[in-house]
Amino acid sequence: MEPFKIMEIKQSIFEDNDQQANQLRESLKAEKTFLLNLMSSPGAGKTTTLVKTLEILKNEMRLGILEADIDSDVDAHSISKTGVKVIQLHTGGMCHLDADMTKQGLLGLGTEDVDCAILENVGNLVCPAEFDTGASKNAMILSVPEGDDKPLKYPLMFSIVDVLLINKIDVLPYFDFDLETVKEHVKKLNPNIRVIPISARTGEGIEEWANWLRTEVKLWNEK
Numbered sequence: 226m227e228p229f230k231i232m233e234i235k236q237s238i239f240e241d242n243d244q245q246a247n248q249l250r251e252s253l254k255a256e257k258t259f260l261l262n263l264m265s266s267p268g269a270g271k272t273t274t275l276v277k278t279l280e281i282l283k284n285e286m287r288l289g290i291l292e293a294d295i296d297s298d299v300d301a302h303s304i305s306k307t308g309v310k311v312i313q314l315h316t317g318g319m320c321h322l323d324a325d326m327t328k329q330g331l332l333g334l335g336t337e338d339v340d341c342a343i344l345e346n347v348g349n350l351v352c353p354a355e356f357d358t359g360a361s362k363n364a365m366i367l368s369v370p371e372g373d374d375k376p377l378k379y380p381l382m383f384s385i386v387d388v389l390l391i392n393k394i395d396v397l398p399y400f401d402f403d404l405e406t407v408k409e410h411v412k413k414l415n416p417n418i419r420v421i422p423i424s425a426r427t428g429e430g431i432e433e434w435a436n437w438l439r440t441e442v443k444l445w446n447e448k
C-alpha cells in the first residue's frame with residue numbers, strides 16, 4: 226500500500242465527449258475546415274513552432290489559431306504578430322479542452338474563412354491525451370530537455386498522436402537524449418506515428434513538418 230492517499234476524481238463524461246467529438250469532426254469535414262490539436266508539456270515549444278509554421282503556410286492557406294491556457298494571453302500576442310487570426314481561450318482551471326470547449330472556441334474564432342485551424346492545447350502530457358477534441362489530427366511536441374524517457378512515462382499521449390515533433394534538436398549536444406531510443410519506444414506504442422525532429426529556433430525540420438500538415442489539410446478538404 227502507498228504511504229499516501231490516491232483519489233479518482235475524474236468525472237465520467239467520456240461517452241458523451243466522444244459523441245460530441247465525432248459530431249464536431251463531421252461538421253468540420255462538411256465545411257472543409259481541418260483542425261489540428263497540438264499538445265505538449267509547458268515550454269516544449271508549441272507557440273514557437275506554431276509561429277515558424279505560420280510563416281511558411283500563411284500565404285498558401287487560410288489559418289486560424291486557438292490558444293488555450295488556464296490564464297494569460299501571452300501566446301495569443303505572439304501568434305497575432307504573424308498576422309494570422311487567433312483567439313485566446315481560458316479554461317477556468319481545466320487542464321485540457323474537451324470537444325464542447327473546442328467547439329465554443331471554434332465558434333468564437335469563426336471558421337467559415339479557415340481551411341486549417343490549429344488548437345494549442347493546455348500544456349500537459351496527461352489530461353489532453355484523455356479527451357478527444359474533435360480534431361482531424363493530433364500532434365505532440367517532445368523537447369530534448371524533457372528527456373528521452375517520456376514515452377515510457379506518458380504512454381497514452383504518445384499512442385494517440387498522428388505525428389510527434391521532437392523539438393530543440395539544436396541543444397542535443399548538451400543533453401544525453403537519444404533520438405533513436407525515443408523513436409523505438411514510440412513506434413512500439415504507436416506503429417503508424419510519424420516522427421519529425423525539428424528545431425523551432427534554427428528552423429531545421431520545419432519544412433518537413435509544414436509539408437506533413439500541408440498534405441493532411443489537402444486530403445481532409447478533398448475527400
Ligand SMILES: Nc1nc2c(ncn2[C@@H]2O[C@H](COP(=O)(O)OP(=O)(O)O)[C@@H](O)[C@H]2O)c(=O)[nH]1
Pocket residue numbers: 265266267268269270271272273274348392393394395396423424425426427
Ligand atoms: N533552444 C531552443 N529553444 C526553443 C526551441 N523552441 C522553443 N524554444 C524556447 O523554449 C521556450 C518555450 O517555448 P514556447 O514556444 O513558449 O513553448 P510552449 O509553452 O510549448 O508554447 C521559449 O524560451 C522558446 O524560445 C528550440 O527549438 N530550441
Ligand SMILES: [Mg+2]
Pocket residue numbers: 271272273300345
Ligand atoms: Mg505556448
